[in-house]
Amino acid sequence: MVVVVVRLVYARMSEVLGITDDSRVLETFMTKIHNDWENAKNFAASVNSLLKRLVKIDAVKFMLQNHTCKHFPFLGISDNYSLSDLRCRTAFYTALTRLLMVDLGEDEDEFENFMLPLTVSFESVTRMLNNSLKQEEAKRMLIGLARDLRGIAFALNTKTSYTMLFDWMSQRLNFDVSSPNGILLFREASKMICTYSNQILSLGTLSKDQVYPLKLKGISICYSALKSALCGNYVSFGVFKLYGDNHFDSALQAFVKMLLSQYRKLSQSYYPLLECLTQDHMSFITSLQPHVLMYILTSISGGLTAVDTIVSSSCCASLDCIVTYLFKHIAKEGKKALRSRETSQDGQRLLNFMQHNPEVLQQMMSILMNMIIFEDCRNQWSVSRPLLGLILLNEKYFSELRATLINSQTSSKRQVLEQCFRNLMEGVEQNLLVKNRDRFTQNMSVFRRDVAEALRSEGAADAGSLDMMS
Template sequence: RQQTLAMHLLKLVLNCLNFDFIGNSADESADDLCTVQIPTSWKAIFLEPETLDLFFDLYHSLPPLLSQLALSCLAQFASTRRSLFSNPERAKYLGNLIKGVKQILENPQGLSDPGNYHEFCRFLARLKTNYQLGELVMVKDYPEVIQLIANFTITSLQHWEFAPNSVHYLLALWQRMVASVPFVKTAEPHLLDTYAPEITKAYITSRLGSVPIVLRDGLEDPLDDTATVFQQLEQLCTVSRCEYEKTCALLVQLFDQNAQNYQKLLQSSVRNPLEITVQEECFFPLFFFFLSLRVFQLISLMDAQLPQSSNEKVELAILWFLDQFRKTYVGDQLQRTSKVYARMSEVLGITDENHVLETFMTKIVTNLKYRGRCEPVISRTLQFLNDLSVGYPFYCVRHTILEKDRMKINMHYLSSFKHFPFLGITDNYSLSDLRCRTTFYTALTRLLMVDLGEDEDEFENFMLPLTVSFESVTRVFNSSFEQEEAKRMLIGLARDLRGIAFALNTKTSYTMLFDWIYPAYLSVLQRAIEVWYREPACTTPILKLMAEFMQNRSQRLNFDVSSPNGILLFREASKMICTYGNQILSLGTLSKDQVYPLKLKGISICYSALKSALCGNYVSFGVFKLYGDNHFDNVLQAFVKMLLSVSHSDLLQYRKLSQAYYPLLECLTQDHMSFITSLEPHVLIYILTSISEGLTALDTIVSSSCCASLDHIVIYLFKHIAKEGKKTLRCRAVSQDGQRLLHFMQQNPEVLQQMMSILMNTIIFEDCRNQWSVSRPLLGLILLNEKYFSELRATLITSQPDNKREVLDQCFRNLMEGVEQNLLAENRDR
């Protein structure tokens, strides 16, 4: 019973200490820079030494379930705002905290409990967060305590399998302490030059020591969690800079030792695969530290063993190293006479960044050629190639590497599955493995673009492998075809073309691609949508390709005035969207786990493509109606049919769908209100309801698009009413669309009234992140519903406490002060 009482009391204290006294905590889960804003009236209690002593005593005397609550309270005590104390008071308070830490570390039995251990690590990290190193070194017990903390940290790192999530706090403590060394002005020794190298050594050796244990016992590998590893390395790199000579010597020693052992195993007459794997994975943690010369040497040694030997973890670590080296030493903003090149020239013959880029490309080609079955390595290799193809280095890649060996620079060579198996279509590769081809062709096309200019012959040569593939698919379609082979070929081709289209950002190059694919090859893609509409693995890459074609990035789709290509492209997109929409609706009711992959994902891509076309400014949509072409009307009707097959909850639940639908609706309400007003009442109700529900969405893209769509509708309606009041013959001829919308709103007044209520409540009572967007439709709603606005205003004021009613009433008066009965820009901005 006493323990139950103690538990509730400790929880009460913790809740009090966790309370956001000044309302500035945007993220309550954040633990890095937490300061407890204790009220000044509590100061006397905090200054009493007995207060901290009580919680340290509770930790020592209570069982683990309760003692960790005491440590949580102490972590909050350590985070008390500095301004609560004067300098002498703060020093005394810190001394009491350090004394308690010393007692815990001298009697560490309670830390064997994972909960206590974790909370104690948080407690230590909070000490440095809130106190300066100069203040810590002045504490009487600092030399003993920093030694105890160092030993505790080393022990924790050596037992890597115990509470791994707590290591972050210990490394954060040491990182912040080492980072503060240059700012310490006291004469007292900080002793970090003694202990920081030991922390670095413990981390590195413990991770190396974990490799054989993990492999032999089948344990969970802590190095597999790359996000955690990178976070810890960012912390450790600061710690390791303290007495870096010691750290560097250690790394060189460990690397050379492992390299020698690895070479002996490779040269042994009897190879033990497990021993080789252990030795290879011992390099994995070492690659995360810059030993450039040795890594480049080891790359050559390991690649010489291909294709017999390949270790995924080591390859990923090598690629990470190469990428870091690129960021540090390759670029037009970096020193060309870097000392690293002088040393590399002596040992490896690498004299400058051009030679480094050649090494990069050799590694990329090797990986693509021999590691095609390892998707993580291929994806990371292609991402590295893609990064090289962006910005300054890709000129060097093109001119200094691709020109060096005509066999390998030939784009036909680079895009041939004979040389790079991952480009093939065999059953050895899953359909998901084909995704990486988009990245490959994006990078390859960027390299092509360097010197392409208007050279159509070079472009045709580059496209030759795809031309051959498309011709094969065409023949297969025209015969009794092997369905699976044709499908895999088309999936690969769609991904390849999407990568190419993404990289072609000039009008000239994009026109070459359009002339290449239209009309023959686009008809093949249309046929594929008809045949395999039930298989998203096929339809998704084709639809994404069409969506990419519709993107007018860098005005690449602004064809010549004599060219019909913009209209032709839209017609093809319209056919594909209509075909897919009609076919997908024939699937009927789908289960919850099938509805997104089989239906909603494709609909979202269609909406994205349609939005790009409507907002691209490369098609005059009035032409279609003028010349009796129904492609524009057809695609809008397909939009409506697909929309009505989706529930409102799904529209908001699936992020990609909502981020495609709502911007598309914004575009339609902005430029195509005649289409909106022509819709049946039940369709209008659906659309307006979707806008109403989207106004409160957490996604600002959705809520902002909803506000913009509502604003366009309100402005259209208001202008129509204003024109109706003028009663001129000229206005009557163009007011039929507006009359339909006005009649609908008169029949359903609650639609706009509800949205006005939502916007007012959002502005007044919620933390609105896009207040400007939310405010845009408000004036139009008020002018269209003045009576309801007065009622809503009275309701909102009445709902407030007595002491706030006058304030809110004054806010409303200020809101409408000087506002006129129009929606001109200057009136809306008041």
């Protein structure tokens, strides 16, 4: 039946539009989209107007008020649907909630009515969980409801509407100055991350086709959830330690366990999370066992040269935070000012680690210099930020790198390169203040251009033989 309909559609399209194959169909669609977006302002306005008319249709009103398994069988419990089929429920509720958002505004009663079918479903799950004979049904129903809530949360893109969802989930969670919503939410997220990490790490050997769906995908979601919590600015993490609450430490330890299990295939979620940790939680980073800290630094080193600019820039930001933290600690120790003992111990642990493993930062300096001089560096600003700190912390090694490059050239080019390196550090002071960083970034831009011209000039050595910094 479907094949017959498709043939009829293609026959009609051939008569009217002269389209005879699927490639032309796709090309026509894309051309239409492109032409519509050439006048984006009018197009967006017409779409908005269309949505407002759409939600007034009786069929749409009926969907918003009756999204139950009685009218939509895929929302029910059935052995005809696999667990993977339940993901369509996320897309369904995302679309449905976006329609709700058109005229929702601040109408809490309308939102409550929309959520009523889910309220009833959660009450049913509770009853099932108390019945040992219906555990499998409860599992499928709970997974489906989680898919539904995920779709709804995606579509609630305003503070007012998102607050309504929190109010529906728990009356204690309100985005109010006096409300502990951030802490309460993170505690639940921490429980979820810890429980899941324990389960996932207990899995035995998996086949290649099972690794992603059963392990990597879940770890990636945990990374993303933790990263959102750390960067969301709605949790005062110092409160956990102050009142002896271990939910924050437990979540971080779960991250470490999953990190040691797998990170290379999860770069899109791992590196942004690591950037958040190095930015605001260096005390945790410095408290790690040496082999774990080495593992993290090695992962940063490997990510610096990633083809994905987002990953590379994230690694540069993480490295900059670590280098800046270490530089400030050394500067404070040099001044011998009175500091809190805890802060001093955190910095001293990192300093001791670097003193025993000087090659770690030296290698990363080599990688960054290599990127600036020999490669098409697309994130030059990001690279410049940690590079200045590395140079100030390792001036001797920087001098060795400079001598290696200059001495590999013919005598006629050495003087030019020496001037390039002098210009790189011209006006740069021994600090990591923003003004000084900006000066170094400007110098580096000129340095990169001048060195490239010198190496391209007649008489320069082969570029491959100059790459002695990797």
